[in-house]
Amino acid sequence: MRHLSAGGSMTVLFVGDIHLKSARVLPAVDRAVAMVGADEVVFLGDICDDWDATAREAVAAVRMFADWVAARRAAGLDVTVLAGNHDLPYLARPRSAEFHWFRREADGFKPRAHESIHDALKPLDMRLAWRRRRVLATHAGVTGAWAAYAGLSDSPEGELDSRLRESPMHLFDMAGPARGGRSVPSPVWADRTELEADPWGGWTQVVGHTPVPTVTNAGKLWFCDTWTDGDGSMLLLSDDGSFTPVRP
Structure with missing residues (x-):
């Protein structure tokens, strides 16, 4: 069954970086969905890796x-995972050249957990991206410089997803x-300071990546990485385009 708010309008709940805190975060997401009647949940990336976790704990x-995602989708809740x-x-194939490159380059990567994860x-x-009208969600945000580098159009989500499939x-x-x-920071790496200095014009963006104490608004930017060091708040997008922080 779908979760519809009053009047049948479509509402979207954005959830920041989890970093293996599934046991803590997912019950809070369930509470928030029930509380606000959200019919879609968008996770803003960094499901994986935590400095103190073992490979077994990570898996x-x-x-x-x-x-959780499979069960909620089966129950009719739309779930997008960025x-x-x-x-x-x-996402690299096990034992591939990409796997060995990430093993050298990626901080926090757990090679022994790789195949199972x-x-x-x-x-x-x-x-890599979720879009509704002029609202764009990615993990870290699209800067104006990176949008120009990538030649992004006004319907960028498909173009961004293609880049994820082609070369993580x-x-x-x-x-x-x-x-x-x-480099020009990609949508998985842009720091808050870089995004605020050069946001892609014409878009409202919802991101995680940079830890914030609570869901934070800066102009047309919303920062939602609240599970790292913050209060675990989330962000609700209503059908009329308004945003509301949610604290279940």
């Missing part, structure tokens, strides 16, 4: 997340100076 947490920088290594993520159909490694390799790189 268990990602499997719990994947099982890919973050910490998820990209696990890869298998758990595969059915989720992870995306290339997206991962594009970090900007604020995150220790030398």
Whole structure:
């Protein structure tokens, strides 16, 4: 069954980076969905990796997340899972050249957990972007410079998803100076400072990636990585285009 708010309008709940906190985050998402009547949930990436977790704990947490997504989709709730920088290594084929590259380059990556996490993520159909009208959600945000580099159109979600399918490694390799790189920051790497300095014009963006104490609005940008060091608040988008922080 679908969760419809009063009048049948479509509402979307955005959830920030989980980083293996499935046991803590998912019950809160269930409470928020019930509380606001959301009919769609968008996870903003970084399902994977936590500095203190073992490989066994990482596999268990990602499997719990994947099982939750499958169950909620089967019950009629739309669930979109976006890919973050910490998820990209696990999308690479096991024992492939990309896997070995990520093993060298990715902080927090757990090679012993790779194949099991890869298998758990595969059915989720992870995306790089979600869009409704002029609202765009990605893990870290699209800067004006990266939109120009990629030649993005006014319907960018398909173009962004194609880049995820074609080369997770290339997206991962594009970090900007604020995150220790030398590139134009990609939508999995843009730091809050980089996004605020150069937001892609004409779009309202919803992102995770940069930890914030609570859901935070800056102009046309919404920052939702509240599970890392914050209060676990989420963001609700109503059918009329208005945004409301949600604290279940």
